[in-house]
Amino acid sequence: EDQVTQSPEALRLQEGESSSLNCSYTVSGLRGLFWYRQDPGKGPEFLFTLYSAGEEKEKERLKATLTKKESFLHITAPKPEDSATYLCAVRHRSNDYKLSFGAGTTVTVRA
Amino acid sequence: DAGVTQSPTHLIKTRGQQVTLRCSPKSGHDTVSWYQQALGQGPQFIFQYYEEEERQRGNFPDRFSGHQFPNYSSELNVNALLLGDSALYLCASSLAPGSANEKLFFGSGTQLSVL
Numbered sequence: 721e722d723q724v725t726q727s728p729e730a731l732r733l734q735e736g737e738s739s740s741l742n743c744s745y746t747v748s749g750l751r752g753l754f755w756y757r758q759d760p761g762k763g764p765e766f767l768f769t770l771y772s773a774g775e776e777k778e779k780e781r782l783k784a785t786l787t788k789k790e791s792f793l794h795i796t797a798p799k800p801e802d803s804a805t806y807l808c809a810v811r812h813r814s815n816d817y818k819l820s821f822g823a824g825t826t827v828t829v830r831a
Numbered sequence: 832d833a834g835v836t837q838s839p840t841h842l843i844k845t846r847g848q849q850v851t852l853r854c855s856p857k858s859g860h861d862t863v864s865w866y867q868q869a870l871g872q873g874p875q876f877i878f879q880y881y882e883e884e885e886r887q888r889g890n891f892p893d894r895f896s897g898h899q900f901p902n903y904s905s906e907l908n909v910n911a912l913l914l915g916d917s918a919l920y921l922c923a924s925s926l927a928p929g930s931a932n933e934k935l936f937f938g939s940g941t942q943l944s945v946l
Binding site for chain 2: 724752754756761762763764765766769807811815816817818819820821822823824
């Protein structure tokens with residue numbers, strides 16, 4: 721059974737204070753690791769897909785990295801609009817159908 | 832370009848009742864997945880529909896059933912509602928399973944409360 725664990729559960733940052741979110745996964749044959757952002761009362765919004773260890777993706781103040789056991793989402797100089805829950809999910813190599821999600825990290829950025 | 836649309840946005844039911852949730856996929860998508868998200872948790876996979884067939888089911892009882900129509904829209908039905916079924920129900924659309932582009936696009940969900 722695929723397992724995805726995210727830490728910390730919650731993160732409070734001052735505007736401009738960079739930090740990192742962790743996603744540890746256990747899957748026997750990773751097909752892809754996905755990062756989503758979810759705002760209150762909304763569905764998850766796609767951010768990145770990572771496929772192999774060493775891969776990195778960037779979008780504005782966000783950068784995602786991948787190793788063989790975990791992924792990090794780095795937030796550089798965050799702004800209040802970066803406040804959201806960030807979800808990590810994995811897809812198994814032999815499974816075209818489902819994503820297994822972690823519980824998420826809720827980030828709050830204060831001005 | 833319309834994204835994934837779900838209806839209704841909110842629903843209140845009592846234990847034992849039945850409910851039907853609806854989803855229209857993003858234009859150009861032919862695959863619909865349903866997820867259940869309890870408060871403070873990540874989404875849990877219920878099932879996926881492609882070519883009007885259920886392709887895979889997660890760990891959910893038979894009280895959860897679905898349907899996909901020829902226009903790719905989908906319904907999620909839940910019978911004999913339990914208090915524990917209270918959650919945000921998310922619909923996600925994508926291209927066919929195994930496609931090179933594997934992104935899921937989610938709707939805003941239906942918030943179901945069972946009293």
